[in-house]
Amino acid sequence: MRRQAMSLVTDLIPDGAFHGVASRQSMKESILHHLRYTMVNLPQQATPRDWWLALSLAIRDRITDDMSATQIAHNRDNVRRVYYLSMEYLMGRMLINNAHNIGVYDAAKQAIEELGLDWEQVCDEEMDMGLGNGGLGRLAACFLDSLATLDLPAIGYGIYYEFGLFKQEFLHGRQVEHPDTWIKYGTPWDIIRPEYSQTIQYYGRVETVYDNAGNSRPVWLDTRSVMGVPFDIPVAGYGTKTVNFLRLWSSHSTEDFDLEEFNKGDYVEAVRSKAMGETISKVLYPNDQNANGKELRLVQQYFFVACSLADILRRFEKMNSDWTTLPEKAAIQLNDTHPAIAIVELTRILLDDKHLSWDTTWDIVTRTFAYTNHTLLPEALEKWSVGLFEKVLPRHLQLIYEINHRFMGKVVQHWPGRDDICRALSIIEEGDHKMIRMAHLAVIASHKVNGVAELHSQLLKSELFPYFDQFYPGKFTNKTNGITPRRWLLGCNPGLVQLFEQYGIDRDWPKNLERLRKLESFMDDEAFLDAFMTVKHQNKVHLAKIIKKECGIDVDPFALFDVQIKRLHEYKRQHLTLLNILTLYHRLLNGSDIDMVPRVFIFGAKAAPGYALAKNIIYAINRVANVINNDPRTKGKLKVIFLPNYRVTLASHIIPAADLSEQISTAGKEASGTGNMKLALNGAVTIGTMDGANVEILEEVGPDNIFIFGLNVDQVRALDSQGYHPYQYYQQDEELKGALDWLCSGHFTPNDPHAFDDIRHSLLAGGDPYKVMADYRAYMDCQQQVSDAYQDKTRWARMAVLNTARMGKFSSDRTIQEYADEIWQLPAHPV
Known part of the structure; x- marks a missing residue:
């Protein structure tokens, strides 16, 4: 019966509906149709945002045809699926990426231009879907793209945050956070699915009850x-008919309104339950520096x-009845520890609701x-207090x-008498306040890490x-990250x-990103090298215009564009770059580097709003920048730009224009x-440490x-074990000492001479x-090598081209194929 129903649905869809081709004429007709009938507007009255919305809906029409076909095929064949659980999805703008992936980019662009509109102006009306913080969320977005392409x-799962991370503004050089109201006027990309809403429970207490036979159960x-209401975001594959989706949950109260309280005149109390329910999906990363923030964060995750x-189990039960076959139909990937409570929730459902035995449950x-x-x-490995969990x-x-009790029993058998190992492996961390180590839970319960x-x-x-590696031989494996070349080259360059x-x-x-290896055959072709660097220069001119608009500063596109774009964290060492800037500035003013590139x-x-030192580093960079950019003595040889509100769309303008990619973490x-991969793919040369994917x-x-x-x-490691003394580096290197002392002298903040004492303290006392002082001199010497190389235009062009040509390994398609083959055992299912 179910298969017959699916067949009837397929029959109702017209022939050719699943083909993502479109002529500019058909695109134009679709745009005008949506403008008139969906938006009830006329061309002569439409704003750029109206045109963007009509264009997006025209593209979505073509995506949703393929989305329907994909889900029909997957349900008909009862396929094995991977379910990707992530608290973050940094999707950015969707229009251009979707247009490329379904093959209508040229037709859409031509249609907009024939309607007398500016393509870039229309596309710029889209707000970033910024439901993530940085690399973790952007990786999840790349993975969704690759899953559909392959x-x-x-299905991806996450939260439909009403507000993204935050919108960043600089006020007198300091970071100020504003709400990211990305969804204020809605989005054309989501599809609400109220029929799949779920109601979940939390708080309360556990009581032991007995049945008529005297058997107890909690x-x-x-x-x-x-209530969780799902919104689906279609995810179209590139050059394929597969359209998967990202399902995001919006929280709603199960009790909308207390009429009795309202009639008493207590209007606040009347809507309290509704407000509390909707708070859960209100904002990405509530400030968890206080108890209420921590509690909300845990509630969000659960x-x-x-x-x-x-939702996963609902889908499974539609076609299957034997719970032991769940792992054959569902592979669940935990993106970091944020979704690790899913392990316990599935255990609870199978034990308490489905009444399976412990051994059967744990095997599943x-x-x-x-x-x-x-x-x-260590600070990024989530821990929750036992008291909060109990509440x-x-x-x-x-x-x-x-x-944990059952696992500890196995550990004792493996290492008898080794209480130290038991403490190291326990999910429960003992101390004044017992803590639950979510990473330990995730390792113990996962078949691959x-x-x-x-x-x-x-x-x-x-x-x-x-x-854990000794206890679970073979469980740990590697899957080097990747990026989607559709977003990070095709769409942005x-x-x-x-x-x-x-x-x-x-x-x-x-x-097939390895195809770019063919670029190596043009290494001796001067015309090609010139053309490649001409494209780079044009991208720099474009970025210079954005800098002028956003910061009011003129920069020279012929200068070396030295780029550091990523989350602000001490380990990423933006303050090491700041010390480099101060050193170069000092050299310029004292005539020791008059030939500087x-x-x-x-x-x-x-x-992060609660990360005081990181915010202080931002302030330091901005104050130094203000002085340098207004000092005529630099003769334009040194400029410092901190673009506000870094996000996916801004990255797509910066990355193609970068000459040098700063990847200088400890x-x-x-x-x-993954920023290192994006920059290199677009012809930037990396300066970096032997860390992370830099090695590869x-x-x-x-x-x-x-x-x-x-x-x-x-x-x-050796420096830590023998005793690291940053003062030694500070005292022995005149330029290092001079740069740090100058920063903290009050020269850049005359009204607050102690503004950067915290930076000085972190680096010395x-x-x-993060070994900033230990790496400073090697960094400065390496930067001199960069300058020497940049002056040799042919050498630099060859380096830039070879970086683009040799990034094939770092496609997220390769990464996802490895996950599918080696972790998920997930076969492709073309539509």
């Missing part, structure tokens, strides 16, 4: 409830995984989940204790989880795409990095086409945990 059945009572699991759970670790930083999820706390770069995965086994076409690069390179340092970064601290970029491009400096992981 015809892999997949019951979760007196809970609060909240809300999204509980809704997602209910451990064959279903896999876990991706994204960090080696919010009392039944889940019981199950965590049971999981992967790092995201070769070095990172090695350090997971040797540094972070050495006993049209000049380079046109150059590929002129020189006969196979047109399927966006789906002109440089424009370009920063883009947001600091060795052993960056799990992978070095292997691909060769040592002559990258600038590597500084301590490696073993040297960092605070122990310099």
